Amino acid sequence: MNKKKCVNRISVSWWQRILLLLFTIHYSLLTFSQVGTWQNHLAYHDVQNICEAGQQLFVLASNDIYQYNKNDQSITTYDKVNGLSDTYVTHIAWCPQAKRLIAVYQNSNIDLLDTNGDITNISALYSKTMTEDKTVSKITIDGVYAWLHCPFGLVKVNVQKAEIAETYYNGHPEYPTSLPEYDEYKDMQANITLVSSLLPGGPKYNYFYESEFLNGKLYTTGGHFLSGIAEQNYPGTVQVFDGNNWIIYEDELNLKTGYDYKDINCISIDPTDESHVAVGGRCGLYEFKNGKLINYYNKDNSPLKGAYDGGKELSNKHVLINGIKYDQQGRLWVINSQAKGVNLLLLKNGEWEDYHQKLLEDGNGVTWGGLRNMIFDSRGLLWFVNTSWVGQTVFCYNTETNQTMSYNSFVNQDGTRYSPNFVYCVTEDKEGNIWVGTDLGPFYIDKNEVGQGSVTFQQVKVPRNDGTNYADYLLSGVSVSHIAIDGGNRKWFATNGIGAFLISADNMTQICHLSTENSPLLSDQIYSVAINHQTGLVYFLTENGLCSYQSDATESTQEMTKDNVYAYPNPVTPDYNGLITIVGLSYDADVKITTSNGVLVVEGRSNGGSFTWDGKDHKGNRVASGVYMVITATSKGEKGTVCKIAII
Numbered sequence: 001m002n003k004k005k006c007v008n009r010i011s012v013s014w015w016q017r018i019l020l021l022l023f024t025i026h027y028s029l030l031t032f033s034q035v036g037t038w039q040n041h042l043a044y045h046d047v048q049n050i051c052e053a054g055q056q057l058f059v060l061a062s063n064d065i066y067q068y069n070k071n072d073q074s075i076t077t078y079d080k081v082n083g084l085s086d087t088y089v090t091h092i093a094w095c096p097q098a099k100r101l102i103a104v105y106q107n108s109n110i111d112l113l114d115t116n117g118d119i120t121n122i123s124a125l126y127s128k129t130m131t132e133d134k135t136v137s138k139i140t141i142d143g144v145y146a147w148l149h150c151p152f153g154l155v156k157v158n159v160q161k162a163e164i165a166e167t168y169y170n171g172h173p174e175y176p177t178s179l180p181e182y183d184e185y186k187d188m189q190a191n192i193t194l195v196s197s198l199l200p201g202g203p204k205y206n207y208f209y210e211s212e213f214l215n216g217k218l219y220t221t222g223g224h225f226l227s228g229i230a231e232q233n234y235p236g237t238v239q240v241f242d243g244n245n246w247i248i249y250e251d252e253l254n255l256k257t258g259y260d261y262k263d264i265n266c267i268s269i270d271p272t273d274e275s276h277v278a279v280g281g282r283c284g285l286y287e288f289k290n291g292k293l294i295n296y297y298n299k300d301n302s303p304l305k306g307a308y309d310g311g312k313e314l315s316n317k318h319v320l321i322n323g324i325k326y327d328q329q330g331r332l333w334v335i336n337s338q339a340k341g342v343n344l345l346l347l348k349n350g351e352w353e354d355y356h357q358k359l360l361e362d363g364n365g366v367t368w369g370g371l372r373n374m375i376f377d378s379r380g381l382l383w384f385v386n387t388s389w390v391g392q393t394v395f396c397y398n399t400e401t402n403q404t405m406s407y408n409s410f411v412n413q414d415g416t417r418y419s420p421n422f423v424y425c426v427t428e429d430k431e432g433n434i435w436v437g438t439d440l441g442p443f444y445i446d447k448n449e450v451g452q453g454s455v456t457f458q459q460v461k462v463p464r465n466d467g468t469n470y471a472d473y474l475l476s477g478v479s480v481s482h483i484a485i486d487g488g489n490r491k492w493f494a495t496n497g498i499g500a501f502l503i504s505a506d507n508m509t510q511i512c513h514l515s516t517e518n519s520p521l522l523s524d525q526i527y528s529v530a531i532n533h534q535t536g537l538v539y540f541l542t543e544n545g546l547c548s549y550q551s552d553a554t555e556s557t558q559e560m561t562k563d564n565v566y567a568y569p570n571p572v573t574p575d576y577n578g579l580i581t582i583v584g585l586s587y588d589a590d591v592k593i594t595t596s597n598g599v600l601v602v603e604g605r606s607n608g609g610s611f612t613w614d615g616k617d618h619k620g621n622r623v624a625s626g627v628y629m630v631i632t633a634t635s636k637g638e639k640g641t642v643c644k645i646a647i648i
Contacts, residue, residue, distance in 0.1 A: 033537070033550040034578040035536075035550050035551065035552045035578065035579040035581060036549075036578070036579070038080075038081050038519065038550075039081060041202060041203060041241065041546040042062070042079055042202050042203075042546075043061075043064065043202050043203045043206045043545070044061040044062055045061065045062050045202075045204045045205070046061055046062045047059060047192065047196065048061060049092055049185055049188055050185075050187045050188050050195055051094035051187050052187040052190070053094050053115055055070045055071050056070070056115045057187075057191055057194075057195065058092060058101045059195055060091075060103075063087075063206070064078075065078045065089055065092065067117075068198060075200050077201075078113070083119040085119070085123070086105045086107065086109045086111070087105070087544045087545070088105055088107075089106075090105065090106050090136065092139075093141050093184055094141070095144065095146060095160075097143050097144045097159075097160070098144045100113065100114055100160075102157065102159055104136045104139065105126075106135075107126055108135065109121070109122075112162055122157065124163075124164045125155055132151065134150055136149065136150055136155075137150065137151075139184050140179050142179060145157065145158060146159050147176075152169055153168045153169040154167070154168045154175070154176060155168075203239045203241070203246050204239060204246070205222055205234075205235065206544065206545035207237060208220050208221075208223075208527065208542065209222055209224040209527045209528065210265060210528050210541070211267065211528060211539070212267050213531065213533075214274060215274060216242065216532065216534060216535075217243075218240065218241040218242075218530055218532070218539055219240050219267055219277065220239050220530075221264040221265065221267045222234045222236065222239075224263055224265055225262070225263035225265060226322065226369075226370055226372075226387055227318075227320060227370065228370075231263070232263060233263065234264075235251065235252075236253060236262055236264045236281060237264060238251075238267065238279055238291075247291060249277075249288055249292075250288070250292050250293050256293065257296050259283055259296070260283045260316075261286075263281045263283075264279050265281050265322045266280045266322055266373075268324045268326045270326050270330050271326055271327075271328055271330065275290045276289055276330075278326070278347075280322065282317070282318060282320060283298065283319055284297050284298035284299075285302075285304065285334060298316040298319045299316055300316065302352060303342055303352050303354060304319050304321070304336050304339070305319070305342050306339070307337070308338055309338070313339075313340065318338075319336070320337040320369075321337070322335065322370065322371060322372035322387075323337075323374040323384050324374060325374035327376065329348075330348070332348070333345075333346055333382060333399070335360075335371045335372075337368065337369055337370060337372075338368070338369040341365055343357055343360040343361060344356060344397070357404045359392065359404045359405075359406050362391060368391040369386075369388040369390065369391075370386050370387030371384055371385070371386050371387075371395075372385060372386075372387055373424070373425045375426060375428065377434065379432075380399065381396050381451065382396070382398075383396050383428075384397075385423045385426050385436065386423065389421045393406075393407070393423040393436075394406065394408070394426060405453060407445075409455070409456040410456070410457045411458060411459070412458070412459035412461070413459065414461075418438075418459075420440045421439050423436055423437070424437045424438065424439075424479075424496075425437040425480070425481065425483055427483045427485060428485070429489055429491070430485060432447030432450065433445065433446055434447075434450055435483050437480030437483050438480060439496075440476070440477060441459065441474065441475045441478050442460070442491075443457035444460065446458075459473045459474065462474055462507070474503065474507060478495055478501075480493050480494065480495055481496050481526060481527060482494040482529050484531050486531050486538070486553040487531075487553045487555040487556055487608020487609055488608035488610075491507070492531070494528060494529045494540070495526060496525060497524050498515065499524045500515075500521070500526055500529065500540060502514075502551075519549075520547065521547060522545050522546075522547045525543040526540050527541045527542065527543070529541070533608075536551045536610060537550055537551070538551050552579065552612045553608045553610050554608050555609050556606070556608045557585065559586070560584060560586055560589065560632050560634070560640035560641045561641055564584035565583070565630070565640070565641050565643050566583065566584060566643055567581065567582045567583075567630060567644075568583075570645055570646060572645065572646065572647045572648060577615075579612040579613065580612065581611070581613075582610065582630055582643070583609055585609045585610065585640075586606070586635070586640070587608060588606060589606040589609075589633065589634055590603070590605060590632065590634070590635070590637075591603060591605065591606060591631070592630075592631045593613060593628055593629065593630055593631075594628065594629045596626060596627050600618075601617045601623060601628065605635075615647065624647070625647050625648055626646075626647055627645070627646055628644065628647060629642055629643075630645060
């Protein structure tokens, strides 16, 4: 059946074959993803359980599932993109009579997996409202039934019928007093040697917190620790993704340094040497070269100091480095949080310089506890925030004059003043405006106010456009954890608990709201967002791991030429129903798509360097087969270039 489909798909007319020949060479050289597609980048490193199902092995590793076929040695990974209902699996067990795997999630959701890849969800336990703890601690298999052991009692699942048969609360008169002996991990030892040799791909850890993009590579840290706010005690890790493969930096550094390597919160790449990377965390500062540790700094070998708490300095287990940034000269700016007598430092070629700033400390000379998220803006000013609820919130440091300005004023256009408890991040948009994310929503200062001694962060007012004079404030009350700006100057707002929002360049339109309910997003708790501006891929660093979304905006180009403006997919085959993307455009470029004889089909403006077309005309009808011309011009009306799209 699949083979017949394939034959039918390539059975085209003679002129269509000519089109294929004309466009295939260019098309084959391109790597692309359809706009709107998702990919999860999950770890399968830590093997937790193995279930044998004939010639198939189901493996639970790093709380994710994959399937291994002993016959052809193939590996199939499962996630929310290809059928699973949730994330973070805690238990699996094979039911031989029902010929199904039962998988239980941390939140008590249940999936059933057949060996052919079919997945059936049982959400009754997950969705049931109850005060008791529903966490499953063990699975017992008995015929076609799976018994789920919970603190409140037992849940009997009919695996064959895919339903919950009965629930027994502790103390119930009919509570089962004995169940058949069943070893949930009986297949583990027999297959662990084989499974340990398998390479499903992906990162080593599902810990992702902060990141930086450079030359098509995503550099990530695992975090996270914020004094008085969060202490996850995650193993130190730096993981780099080049779009295809993962590079894991030297880890388990405690064995090499003799000190803890935990909760790596921040990262910066030397712009003069991409192989030179610095990271900071709970236990100090680390320098890497080609993925290998070359220097480690703590209170024993540098000016860095331990966190000051309870009237005394803590040990090297708490040398808090939550903010670092290389400048264009390859000098590393470092903030030592919650330290007494030291805060802003500069590291160059192993030599330290002290740039102590009074504004960064309290009345006792102790640096604010949550200084983080350092960025250089287009003017060369160094920005960072204080995530702690105590002290000043937003800082701007001039490296040339050694002067710091602090901003703690937030207001809306109606004059209402705000006092955020937390300021999580700071970024600059493409117009030069400075944005911050707070627990009360996003605020910004206009580019013309940047650098002034006293400025106020404003809330964006969005008219409802419903015939009334009413308006709302942009994401008011939403806790914004991170802000990323895409190639079209649109804002991606990551949140603490409700997913991610994409807002238009003029800040007036909510383009989309992505959540675990309406997308494969791994978690609604998003720590940060990273964007590959060349491809438009948007990466979400969540509490349950890393996932990516193919957006429709890329970085714009200065000049549109026949060498950098192209469309994909091209040619467009009859079975393709997705968006056609034109890339290599200048910012806010005018795009017209016409027939070969000049009839206008559709027109619009680029998002950064990209324009998408659904293959339909302005009336919403799918266009006929043929060659279509893409005619471009700059936002100023200057002629651009022309490319062609073949519709088969």
